Amino acid sequence: MIQIVEHAPQEGPYAIGTALEAAGLPMRVCRAWAGDRVPEMVDDLVGLVVMGGPMAAYDDFPSRTAELALLRAALEAEIPVLGVCLGAQLLAVAAGGTAKRGNGAQIGWSDVRMSAAAPVDPLFATVPDRLRVLHWHSDTMDLPAEAALLASCDSYPVQAFRIGRSAWGLQFHLEVDEAAVEAFARAFPEEAATAPGLLESAPAELAALARHRDDVCKRFAAFVAGRAEQTATRAFFTRRAATWESRFADDGPRYAAAVERMGLLPGQRVLDLGCGTGLALPALRAQVGETGVVVGVDLTPAMLTAAMREGRDTQAQLLLADAARLPLPTGAVHGVFNAGLINHVRDPAAALREWARVTAPEGVLLLFHPSGRAERAARHGRPLDPDDPMAEEHLRPALRAAGWHLDRYEDAPHHFLARAIRGHE
CATH class of the missing domain: 3.40.50.880 (Class I glutamine amidotransferase (GATase) domain)
Structure with missing residues (x-):
């Protein structure tokens, strides 16, 4: 509007x-x-x-x-x-x-x-x-x-x-x-x-x-x-940035447990796409160690500003960018983490292809949310959406088409997790 x-x-x-x-x-x-x-x-x-x-x-x-x-x-x-x-x-x-x-x-x-x-x-x-x-x-x-x-x-x-x-x-x-x-x-x-x-x-x-x-x-x-799509995202999240950390600080241990499932190695490079205030960044840094590279990417300047207030810029490089159009070369990273982002991108299939592009063969993608799909739907007073891109019947073929192999899918009562491996060209 x-x-x-x-x-x-x-x-x-x-x-x-x-x-x-x-x-x-x-x-x-x-x-x-x-x-x-x-x-x-x-x-x-x-x-x-x-x-x-x-x-x-x-x-x-x-x-x-x-x-x-x-x-x-x-x-x-x-x-x-x-x-x-x-x-x-x-x-x-x-x-x-x-x-x-x-x-x-x-x-x-x-x-x-x-x-x-x-x-x-x-x-x-x-x-x-x-x-x-x-x-x-x-x-x-x-x-x-x-x-x-x-x-x-x-x-x-x-x-x-x-x-x-x-x-x-x-x-x-x-x-x-x-x-x-x-x-x-x-x-x-x-x-x-x-x-x-x-x-x-x-x-x-x-x-x-x-x-x-x-x-x-x-x-x-x-x-x-x-810019309409980007503007709408920024408008929605800017007003919420100031209270984002306090609202979701209790989710920190869940993020850390999810990151542990990525299986990253010391010295590797990893992205947190749609990082928000950077709840996952400390855990990602712990996995790749001091010799690794951690980059938190978000489209909303206010979110990155909030991440800096929390000191997350000492654990990762913070990058203002569109997660669906990353300013990175092909095969630049070994892992991609994102929490709930796929529900906010206009074209999930195109986003999965872009994340595959920047990930090296055998690299890992972890899609995470600290609530299961049914739990989130109930919280918003609506039934499960049959067209939800996170539903396994939609996500598995979308990942395959983008060059990923889904090796774990968990839609549990209190978390959602999907882990995929980047295939060879």
Whole structure:
């Protein structure tokens, strides 16, 4: 779901919404101007768009606190964000910057200059060095140190920027079409009067802008769509990372007992895929010894941060990566451990093939969960799923097709364990 936050009825997503719809991405609109409640959590979001409005990001308007909290949660979970005008200023504040009054109002059509970072940016890579856009603001912002400036002009140096790898702010209104320009002028006639010829020149200005406007909006939509699976996983686990260790600390001995069944040797290399806070990492280190290599892989930065708080980075190398697309050479490891991960990957068969690719012949795969399948189903108040990929009738042929031989399968009341051996090519 893409969450759109609006602050004024005339300041909708326009071309942004068109691109998101064309990409098949469902949208949900929070009309803060009408009193809609800003969502408190990002668990179901794959993207967030925060639009402009007449209020100031440094003033305490009714939805400001909730919006900043939503933006901070989106940044932590690396949910793609696009902030426009007021939305860009709020994004800067959420990331640790400040919003402030500008040097007079900037309203009407004028150029912005792309920075050296723009040609390698996922959204701005094809935008020309100068782009003529619609401005409608009198506030600006100071960016946090880690932000990448993408566009500027003399009177307002911060015109476009990126925070991290997936959040963008646009001070100008790239999203507009003729209907938007007319709506802005009707809503703010005194401001429109300071830009003579604003409406009359709109068709020609928009004709020149349209190709670049649509390209940036389509790139954002494609970015959101391409990362949707990863974003959903990160959104779900980020909020839970802070309490994950305390919730499952009692499972430590079960993880250790499961790792013991892998039969790894000193000096070997092993992965813990979807390691979370790293409950299995001490046991894996004990098996391969000081000369071995242990790598904990997780897709959620907050989980790896929690693992570091627990000191697990002293027992293993921690790697931020997609477990279904590992940045490792073929045959790099002797063992793969994962606890419950296969139920969270989009394509279990493809994941099993990827894990086989990085595992040397005769290497071991251990799929583990500290609860049996029936126990988990009962806990969630549902019957056993006949399509569960962990059911033996599904798992055995899937493993065989991926290059594994299942040599042990235990679906016990209080644990699940499947052990497989990597075959020879």
